[in-house]
Amino acid sequence: MPKQVLNRIIDIFKRYPLWVWVAAALSCVAFVAVLSTGFADSNNMVDGNQVAKRELFAIASLVVSSLSLLMVYKSRLYLNVIDLLAALFVVYTTVTFFTLDSSAYTKQLVIWLLGALYFNIRVILASEKCTTIILVIAVFATGVVQAIIGLKQILITGFSNHSLYKVTGTFFNPGPYGGYIAIIAAMSVTLTILLYDNIDKKPIRFNRNTILFCGALLTTFFTLLVLPASMSRTAWIALIVALSVAVVLKYKIGGWIARHRMLSISIAVVLIGATIGAYMMKADSADGRGITWAIGMNATMINPAFGAGTGHFAESFARAQINYFSLRPADAAVAGSPEYGFNEYIQIVIEYGFVGFLIFILTIFFAAKSLLSSEKELLQCSSCSFSAYFSLEKHSFIPINSQLSNKKSAQKSTAKNITLIIFPYLKADKLSFAVGIALLAMVVFAFASYPFSLLPFLILLIVILALAANGAKGFEIRLLGRITIVVFTTLLSIYCYTQIESKQYKEWRTLQMLYNGKHYENVVDGYGELYPMLKDSPKFLFEYGHTLYFCGKHGESITILKQGLRLSCDPMFYNIIGNNYKALGETELAAESYTRAYDILPSRVYPLYLLVKLYNEAGQREKAVEYALKVLNHKDKVPSPATRDIKSEVRGIYERLSCE
DSSP, X not given: OHHHHHHHHHHHHHHSOHHHHHHHHHHHHHHHHHHGGGGOOOSSSTXXXXXXXXXXXXXXXXXXXXXXXXXGGGOOOEEOHHHHHHHHHHHHHHHHHHHTTOOOHHHXXXXXXXXXHHHHHHHHHHHOTHHHHHXXXXXXXXXXXXXXXXXXXXXXXXXXXXXXXSOOTTSSSHHHHHHHHHHXXXXXXXXXXXXXXTOOBTTBOOSHHHXXXXXXXXXXXXXXXXXXXXXXXHHHHHHHHHHHHHHHHHSOHHHHHHHOHHHHHHHHHHHHHHHHHHHHHTHHHHHHHHHHHHHHHHHTTTSTTTOSOTTOHHHHHHHHHHHHHHHOGGGGGGOOOOSSOSSHHHHHHHHHHHHHHHHHHHHHHHHHHHHXXXXXXXXXXXXXXXXXXXEXXXXXXXXXXXXXXXXXXXXXXXXXXXXXXXXOOOOHHHHHHHHHHHHHHHHHHTTSSOGGGSHHHHHHHHHHHHHHHTTOOOEEOSSHHHHHHHHHHHHHHHHHHHHHHHHHHHHHHHHHHHHHTTOHHHHHHHHHHHHHHHTTOHHHHHHHHHHHHHTTOHHHHHHHHHHXXXXXXXXXXXXXXXXXXXXXXXXXXXXXXXXXXXXXXXXXXXXXXXXXXXXXXXTOHHHHHHHHHHHHTOOOSSOOHHHXXXXXXXXXXXXXXXXX
């Protein structure tokens, strides 16, 4: 028996051209490299979880681009509406980045990398049909590895990336981890169900159906096993909604509901109860997210047409938050200073305006339409338009509905697409449909989380969009080889930049240890040297501005901290700016900064405490007493030793001033 299997494998290798196996092997390496970006992490640099991913992504993008250079001569790429919209979005963000004077160049750099990745994957998928299967299996492998990492975190304490949560995968928070698992689970569950009836069980045959079914089944097992541990309500909602849509689209459930009314009502009641339970499980978190959405909706009206610019969500959000809490001060109890909008569509409008939002939504819409409703074959090579059926009983390749004009061209097309024989008998619409359900899960998850702000999700989105565009009708692109060379050269430049960036983040780690030890004089020059490369990091700008303040360089500190306000809505920036103005003797400007900090987050007592000290030291007794009473009557969001010490000190100041 083993000898027969070995002979069968040898026979398969002899049957197909060497180029097919080389293309398959190289594609496997390239796709695994780019999808493995999500596993990168580093403790040797600040923000190592994000910076290491960007560095690896730049390297993986070069690998994929190198493969596209090798395969471009085999590709005939046809542009369609998805390609045009994706390219338009990259161009639009680039134009707004420069015209709106955006300072978040790292985020724009990622957008360029993603655009290049999309182009390179399209070239690779158009060259050989087997690359589509390899890409899907690579996505499944990513989900399985993430699930195994989560299971390891459950069993081994201290392995998580967050001190408050046990399970985070390779992410820094369990929410995104659960969402990533749910998206891949939506794809694997759908494909498992759709392919089950097409599998030859007696005897089991090693063909394309079997490969995909086994991969999907294994992924389903691991992802559903670890998903509950993430405690992500949004992830569960995304998975349930996506699978429900899959059922509605693929099966006629109207008649079943009519025949089973009581059961249908019971299911509806259970779902409603589960929704209420999910809300009650983290009620404060859900309320806070709702307030964040409301503030974000107001922020969209600040620059409605073209947005605030790439990476400047926080700047507009802070302005809207001040206005919101001035009208609804009671809501401040459950609010914070978020880094993300917890609704990607609102955040896209804030940063890119309704014009950018429209381009993005149209891209998603046409991709979903291509995957879920069209009858195109996902595995169809762009260079040839025909469908094929491989008989499992006779193992013969039979072209059907050929649009080729004569036997000679048919023979050439058969040789050109011989890779179909490697993975026989899959109805391509099933794989396409499963990918579409994964896209739907991501779209739903983005309503209450921030997947498009994290690199692993963005890479997965690009993969899905490329699969949606593959094989769709369009017009042939000219000068494909030259474009590929330009893309490769651009990626090489970006790779060099990311290497320098990683080195700077490592140096920052060394300086940060001295900063935390309050050795400000020893680090101020080092921070100045890192500033040109790291000036789009709000955390770096805060530390640098704080260091300049303690070194007595108040004017420079104010300038740096104001740059940070464009990238962050943390009120501590205003507090330190106020301290700088106080040191310069500018009492009114200091008071304005402290007041601004309090208006952003009225739940924090610290800005009021600074105002009490400011007016007390300036000899303005009435204002000092006024703000002292506000501090003493302030209801703390979370009582702590720090707030008790503040109130104790202010009480002493109040009693002294009252006796004068």
